[in-house]
Amino acid sequence: xxxxxxxxxxxxxxxxxxxxxxxxxxxxxxxxxxxxxxxxxxxxxxxxxxxxxxxxxxxxxxxxxxxxxxxxxxxxxxxxxxxxxxxxxxxxxxxxxxxxxxxxxxxxxxxxxxxxxxxxxxxxxxxxxxxxxxxxxxxxxxxxxxxxxxxxxxxxxxxxxxxxxxxxxxxxxxxxxxxxxxxxxxxxxxxxxxxxxxxxxxxxxxxxxxxxxxxxxxxxxxxxxxxxxxxxxxxx
Amino acid sequence: xxxxxxxxxxxxxxxxxxxxxxxxxxxxxxxxxxxxxxxxxxxxxxxxxxxxxxxxxxxxxxxxxxxxxxxxxxxxxxxxxxxxxxxxxxxxxxxxxxxxxxxxxxxxxxxxxxxxxxxxxxxxxxxxxxxxxxxxxxxxxxxxxxxxxxxxxxxxxxxxxxxxxxxxxxxxxxxxxxxxxxxxxxxxxxxxxxxxxxxxxxxxxxxxxxxxxxxxxxxxxxxxxxxxxxxxxxxxxxxxxxxxxxxxxxxxxxxxxxxxxxxxxxxxxxxxxxxxxxxxxxxxxxxxxxxxxxxxxxxxxxxxxxxxxxxxxxxxxxxxxxxxxxxxxxxxxxxxxxxxxxxxxxxxxxxxxxxxxxxxxxxxxxxxxxxxxxxxxxxxxxxxx
Numbered sequence: 001x002x003x004x005x006x007x008x009x010x011x012x013x014x015x016x017x018x019x020x021x022x023x024x025x026x027x028x029x030x031x032x033x034x035x036x037x038x039x040x041x042x043x044x045x046x047x048x049x050x051x052x053x054x055x056x057x058x059x060x061x062x063x064x065x066x067x068x069x070x071x072x073x074x075x076x077x078x079x080x081x082x083x084x085x086x087x088x089x090x091x092x093x094x095x096x097x098x099x100x101x102x103x104x105x106x107x108x109x110x111x112x113x114x115x116x117x118x119x120x121x122x123x124x125x126x127x128x129x130x131x132x133x134x135x136x137x138x139x140x141x142x143x144x145x146x147x148x149x150x151x152x153x154x155x156x157x158x159x160x161x162x163x164x165x166x167x168x169x170x171x172x173x174x175x176x177x178x179x180x181x182x183x184x185x186x187x188x189x190x191x192x193x194x195x196x197x198x199x200x201x202x203x204x205x206x207x208x209x210x211x212x213x214x215x216x217x218x219x220x221x222x223x224x225x226x227x228x229x230x231x232x233x234x235x236x
Numbered sequence: 237x238x239x240x241x242x243x244x245x246x247x248x249x250x251x252x253x254x255x256x257x258x259x260x261x262x263x264x265x266x267x268x269x270x271x272x273x274x275x276x277x278x279x280x281x282x283x284x285x286x287x288x289x290x291x292x293x294x295x296x297x298x299x300x301x302x303x304x305x306x307x308x309x310x311x312x313x314x315x316x317x318x319x320x321x322x323x324x325x326x327x328x329x330x331x332x333x334x335x336x337x338x339x340x341x342x343x344x345x346x347x348x349x350x351x352x353x354x355x356x357x358x359x360x361x362x363x364x365x366x367x368x369x370x371x372x373x374x375x376x377x378x379x380x381x382x383x384x385x386x387x388x389x390x391x392x393x394x395x396x397x398x399x400x401x402x403x404x405x406x407x408x409x410x411x412x413x414x415x416x417x418x419x420x421x422x423x424x425x426x427x428x429x430x431x432x433x434x435x436x437x438x439x440x441x442x443x444x445x446x447x448x449x450x451x452x453x454x455x456x457x458x459x460x461x462x463x464x465x466x467x468x469x470x471x472x473x474x475x476x477x478x479x480x481x482x483x484x485x486x487x488x489x490x491x492x493x494x495x496x497x498x499x500x501x502x503x504x505x506x507x508x509x510x511x512x513x514x515x516x517x518x519x520x521x522x523x524x525x526x527x528x529x530x531x532x533x534x535x536x537x538x539x540x541x542x543x544x545x546x547x548x549x550x551x552x553x554x555x556x557x558x559x560x561x562x563x564x565x566x567x568x569x570x571x572x573x574x575x576x577x578x579x580x581x582x583x584x585x586x587x588x589x590x591x592x593x594x595x596x597x598x599x600x601x602x603x604x605x606x607x608x609x610x611x612x613x614x615x616x617x618x619x620x621x
Contacts, residue, residue, distance in 0.1 A: 053615045056524065058523070058524060058614045058615045058618075059613075059614075059615045078528055078529050078530075079528050079530075082523070082526045082527060082528035082529075083526060083528075084526075085523075085524060085525065085526040086525060086526020086527075087526070089524075089526075091521075091524045091525070093521075093618060097517055097518070097520075097521040097618060099242075099518055099521070099522075100249075100518070101245045101246060101248075101249035102245060110238065110242075110522075110525060111525045111526065113238035113241065114238055114525055114526050114527055114531075115526070158525075
């Protein structure tokens with residue numbers, strides 16, 4: 001695990017609303033190292049998802065900077081942001097958000113097709129990743145023919161297929177029963193160990209958060225706690 | 237080209253909407269193709285019933301002159317113009333025809349049979365007797381079928397022709413023609429020398445009729461003749477109502493049918509809007525996976541374009557099939573200029589233009605819903621469950 005930060009967030013602020021203003025993020029500073037397996041926790045409305053959307057370049061901040069591999073993503077054009085999302089970021093949401101008109105294999109192929117990989121090559125890679133998440137025998141099934149846990153595994157395969165350096169999970173197990181939830185967590189853990197990708201998970205589940213290597217606690221848009229292996233990383 | 241992959245899958249998944257959208261456009265295009273085939277048939281029929289039966293260019297005497305005196309030379313000069321296929325000098329004047337107790341005022345035309353046939357194909361119209369006989373015996377005449385009926389004459393009968401300042405003559409009927417025009421009742425044709433004798437003039441004519449190989453070039457050729465010092469006019473000048481009729485029919489037809497296609501395309505726009513609403517989360521997810529806004533737009537514009545193209549091709553097939561199947565439209569009565577039946581004429585160029593027009597229209601129609609899709613905010617689009 002290298003010590004160079006893959007993500008550097010400096011004084012990040014996000015204000016919503018034009019009449020009544022809501023400060024969803026209030027001067028957040030955060031360094032995340034390559035290969036970290038971390039979680040962001042906090043009460044509802046604390047800004048967890050807002051922060052995740054900023055890291056995922058799905059939204060733009062009101063002020064502050066986000067450096068991804070040293071590049072300021074807040075200054076990118078739509079095309080560059082899209083390319084960065086495609087190449088460097090993988091998303092797993094609470095709900096799988098698979099494309100309903102495509103089968104499991106096609107869903108996993110799509111990020112590859114977007115990045116310009118040939119269809120035959122994409123098929124090969126997608127098969128391998130689906131095998132890895134344990135769905136080798138469900139490739140031709142559409143989302144409505146799969147269980148919640150299976151769909152979430154397809155969504156994970158899709159998030160990982162382009163070998164992104166950062167995988168973002170917004171309540172990735174929030175919709176699943178505890179058994180599926182545990183197996184999804186184990187899967188993410190395994191993938192993190194094998195591929196050295198950075199995993200950032202937002203969760204309500206304190207138990208699950210406790211199992212990650214680093215836990216960030218947000219309250220009212222501010223980082224109030226930053227623990228690595230149970231010890232405080234820095235003075236807040 | 238993952239955009240096309242996604243667009244096609246969207247269309248095949250929304251099968252019912254796709255079928256209805258294609259049908260709507262298809263029916264509109266079918267109507268347009270069918271009606272265009274009828275319009276082209278009508279135009280062709282109109283031309284062959286009128287323009288192809290009239291002189292394309294008419295040359296008149298110079299100003300202040302009653303006759304063209306040196307018509308031999310002028311006729312030769314006109315024949316030398318590129319594109320001229322027939323030239324006929326004509327001497328015409330008024331006459332009163334009398335047979336037994338019946339009489340009728342007519343225009344008598346003195347012609348050279350071969351020259352006149354090269355311009356007006358008169359031999360095609362003959363129903364009894366022959367034009368040729370005009371040159372065999374002098375003081376003979378060919379009359380229209382309606383005139384023959386009015387005067388109650390048959391081949392072999394002799395008509396008394398007279399007029400103030402004309403030399404009265406007895407003209408033997410040697411032929412009867414039917415051109416299907418009102419002239420059948422008012423025009424009698426005789427040889428040039430007979431006409432000269434009757435009208436008491438020397439070797440002169442008062443008009444020269446010209447036929448050209450391409451009727452659209454009539455105007456240009458008439459200008460060339462003008463330049464020779466004789467006033468000439470093309471058929472469009474002498475019969476402005478023909479062009480007027482065709483233009484009017486053509487324009488109102490195109491406007492109404494164009495509107496129908498636009499309405500059908502609105503159907504596609506609303507289907508697409510529904511698709512964009514339905515697929516909001518999906519669009520957000522595509523953005524998260526790295527699809528740029530331009531490509532989101534492209535996906536939905538493609539969907540609209542594909543629907544339009546399918547509808548256009550279906551419509552052209554149906555419309556052309558229907559037109560060819562029907563063959564012609566029979567009014568059962570004369571609509572104008574002797575037209576009772578309109579043949580359907582399907583032209584490849586019309587089919588291509590209609591397909592392109594419909595395809596482009598649908599591409600344009602798709603832009604609005606597509607741009608709405610591309611402007612979605614991915615965070616809001618994905619939302620939270």
